[in-house]
Amino acid sequence: xSTQSQTQNRQLHWQRYRxxxxxxxxxxxxxxxSALAYSIHFLNIDLQRLLSVFGRVGEVLAxxxxxxxxxxxxxxxxLQSVIESIQMAYLxxxxxMLLAVPLAWFAxxxxxxxxxxxxxxxxxxxxxxxxxxxxxxTILFVTVLxxxxxxxxxxxxxxxxxxxxKLFAEEIEVIDMGQVEAMQANGANPLQTFMYAxxxxxxxxxxxxxxxxxxxxxxxxxxxxxxxxxxxxxYLKRNVxxxxxxxxxxILLSIVLLVLxxxxxxxxxxxxxxxxxxxxxxxxx
Amino acid sequence: xxxxxxxxxxxxYPGAKTDTLKEISFTVNPADFYAIxxxxxxxxxxxxRCINRLVEPTSGTVRLFDQQITQLPxxxxxxxxxxxxxxxxEFNLVDRMSVMDNVLSGRLGYTSTWRSMLKLxxxxxxxxxxxxxxxxGLLEHVxxxxxxxxxxxxxxxxxxxxxMQDPQLLLLDEPTASLDPKIARDVMTLIQQTAxxxxxxxxxxxxxxxxxxxxxxxxxxLQDGRMMFDGETHSMSQQDLDRIYEREVL
Amino acid sequence: xxxxxxxxxxxxxxxxxxxxxxxxxxAILLLTLLLSIHSIIIEDTDWQRIGTLEQVLASxxxxxxxxxxxxxxxxxxxLETFMMACLGTLLGLFFSLPVAWFGALNVTPSRRxxxxxxxxLMTLSRSIHEMVWxxxxxxxxGLGALPGILAIAMRSVGFxxxxxxxxxxxxxxxxxxxxxxxxxxxxxxxxxxxIPQIKxxxxxxxxxxxxINIRRSAIMGLVGAGGLGLTFFRQMAxxxxxxxxxxxxxxxxxxxxxEIASHYVRKAIN
Numbered sequence: 164x165s166t167q168s169q170t171q172n173r174q175l176h177w178q179r180y181r182x183x184x185x186x187x188x189x190x191x192x193x194x195x196x197s198a199l200a201y202s203i204h205f206l207n208i209d210l211q212r213l214l215s216v217f218g219r220v221g222e223v224l225a226x227x228x229x230x231x232x233x234x235x236x237x238x239x240x241x242l243q244s245v246i247e248s249i250q251m252a253y254l255x256x257x258x259x260m261l262l263a264v265p266l267a268w269f270a271x272x273x274x275x276x277x278x279x280x281x282x283x284x285x286x287x288x289x290x291x292x293x294x295x296x297x298x299x300x301t302i303l304f305v306t307v308l309x310x311x312x313x314x315x316x317x318x319x320x321x322x323x324x325x326x327x328x329k330l331f332a333e334e335i336e337v338i339d340m341g342q343v344e345a346m347q348a349n350g351a352n353p354l355q356t357f358m359y360a361x362x363x364x365x366x367x368x369x370x371x372x373x374x375x376x377x378x379x380x381x382x383x384x385x386x387x388x389x390x391x392x393x394x395x396x397x398y399l400k401r402n403v404x405x406x407x408x409x410x411x412x413x414i415l416l417s418i419v420l421l422v423l424x425x426x427x428x429x430x431x432x433x434x435x436x437x438x439x440x441x442x443x444x445x446x447x448x
Numbered sequence: 449x450x451x452x453x454x455x456x457x458x459x460x461y462p463g464a465k466t467d468t469l470k471e472i473s474f475t476v477n478p479a480d481f482y483a484i485x486x487x488x489x490x491x492x493x494x495x496x497r498c499i500n501r502l503v504e505p506t507s508g509t510v511r512l513f514d515q516q517i518t519q520l521p522x523x524x525x526x527x528x529x530x531x532x533x534x535x536x537x538e539f540n541l542v543d544r545m546s547v548m549d550n551v552l553s554g555r556l557g558y559t560s561t562w563r564s565m566l567k568l569x570x571x572x573x574x575x576x577x578x579x580x581x582x583x584x585g586l587l588e589h590v591x592x593x594x595x596x597x598x599x600x601x602x603x604x605x606x607x608x609x610x611x612m613q614d615p616q617l618l619l620l621d622e623p624t625a626s627l628d629p630k631i632a633r634d635v636m637t638l639i640q641q642t643a644x645x646x647x648x649x650x651x652x653x654x655x656x657x658x659x660x661x662x663x664x665x666x667x668x669x670l671q672d673g674r675m676m677f678d679g680e681t682h683s684m685s686q687q688d689l690d691r692i693y694e695r696e697v698l
Numbered sequence: 699x700x701x702x703x704x705x706x707x708x709x710x711x712x713x714x715x716x717x718x719x720x721x722x723x724x725a726i727l728l729l730t731l732l733l734s735i736h737s738i739i740i741e742d743t744d745w746q747r748i749g750t751l752e753q754v755l756a757s758x759x760x761x762x763x764x765x766x767x768x769x770x771x772x773x774x775x776x777l778e779t780f781m782m783a784c785l786g787t788l789l790g791l792f793f794s795l796p797v798a799w800f801g802a803l804n805v806t807p808s809r810r811x812x813x814x815x816x817x818x819l820m821t822l823s824r825s826i827h828e829m830v831w832x833x834x835x836x837x838x839x840g841l842g843a844l845p846g847i848l849a850i851a852m853r854s855v856g857f858x859x860x861x862x863x864x865x866x867x868x869x870x871x872x873x874x875x876x877x878x879x880x881x882x883x884x885x886x887x888x889x890x891x892x893i894p895q896i897k898x899x900x901x902x903x904x905x906x907x908x909x910i911n912i913r914r915s916a917i918m919g920l921v922g923a924g925g926l927g928l929t930f931f932r933q934m935a936x937x938x939x940x941x942x943x944x945x946x947x948x949x950x951x952x953x954x955x956x957e958i959a960s961h962y963v964r965k966a967i968n
Contacts, residue, residue, distance in 0.1 A: 175578035202781035206843035220838040250734035294953045296917045312738045386829045422825040529881035540876035544894040557881025
């Protein structure tokens, strides 16, 4: 064939790996692998145990955690704690989001009333409440306020400020600035600008975020009691400590089921929301 | 001996009310550059995809040399597909891979799973890929990512990739429809030249009748899944053309 | 009546119904709020015991006396926490791959069985709080870093596999068709046709999840899985509140480092 005879006397060259880059890549891969091996060694992880772990989880669950003590979780005391958890999540989410709204407003670079001091301050507040895990917030508030639902609510408020505040602020930062400028040109003050130019634009997105926040707040509320903040977590802790494994199994089961139910409800709400949004767009068009 | 023989081919998509292809029969011979023309929606793409069973035909047979493609189990089908090169309307390159890897991927059918996982292609494959890239004039773009090339260049990569398979038949699915007219002509010339050099018969879907008349020696006219014409290019009259396109609304 | 006014009446009626519905929902939400406030702040809280504002401020003040003597003992737990987060994320990714593959509608081997099952796993993994996962694994494999890693991994599976599955569902099918046409097997289709298209997104997701996992890893010690959480717990048990603050600062430092690292890695990828 003609191509082959043409190129036979002239060898073409190509290599996937070329000297400096290939060495760097190789070194990086080697470093990553040795770091991995070192961590496994450092943390004393028995790899053979890792392989059998899921079998053992099943075994332990079957032996000690089965059957779940369903009678225990149908007692009025426990059901009361379920309601407590829901109330804590609800109050925590609402207060947290109410506080998150101004913080998000201050922490959105494009509309913040004062870029010099309010912006960094609000950022710091959101970042700070985000970085500390909700369980640590719980322990801290229990230490200061004692046992009960109030510290749980406080912890959830901090958690929701961090969670919703960040998402709210991100949503503000992508709005159409033309409307904001129009308001400012009218001589509106920052609050008026926020109410008339920002709020209408982010309302739907924020509703979605609010539903999402409820999800995570409820999930957290089921376990904050573990450190003394009321709700189902308190029952969980007591039975874990007393090695009442069948009761623990029943409580875990009820937590998982409740969270799934709550997620189903919010999935339904989100679905309705997106349908309404689509409807609005149709009407506007 | 014929290369490809299609007999009474019928195709119907699941849930569709009518057949997309209605009893198509034709034969591709060794030196053919066979064109399938017809208005859009006539079933050209379906027909070409029935040859290598990217679309499963409902009934009828497709025979490549002495193999009944329509009855092959998955593994043998893959082995047969290696011998059928395909060039696509929108090039179908992996955008985030380099030109070289795209061309080398034409050898995947011949490469074992673990070798393809490590991208270990044989020296002969690499040599062949470079020769083909030189032939299509892209040797200096070897290490560029595929999405950095222009449309014409990307189709050339597609051609090189199909030729990597050492195909015994080339299927072209509207190879020029995404290119501007000048480049479309260049690409067709390149394909024609290469097919002649490497003695590969070509079956080509094409919307542009002028290009079909210029490059192809045989033409099959499809309208609404029905064969309206099958014969030598020079034997096709204006009347035949009108009949093929009679229902197209311009 | 003309058809136009008819539609208008119908429209306004609909509108009024909608308003009523909104009002009803709002009323329910408000009532629940009042009920919650009542039972939490009035019934459940013993304001006497919490004491005056000064007393509360005083007990907060105890956290301000930082205990710097703890700092030399923080290195190892910090490293442990960091490693737990890394290994947990890696293991999570490892578990995510099959879940994502089975849970992506366009590539799943079985739409009837494996697809809904994987989707269920994704929801389950995200629905269970990391504390609960940790409790389950501590019960099964005992104390140590391993249950923490497993808990983080299980908690990460849902998010990572959901993102990967969605990415697979949104790929450009054309390269896949090309690789099938040239005789590639399923693995080759996956490796050459799909993975190059989703690689960047997957790496971004893993970095994002790793960032969150540092936070999660820092509390694993609270239920017996080592790291900074354990140090925190011990300081708490000793009522050494200054030490508690120092541990929290250590956690914040670690998170900050993680965020800086992920910023640069993300930059290097794009």
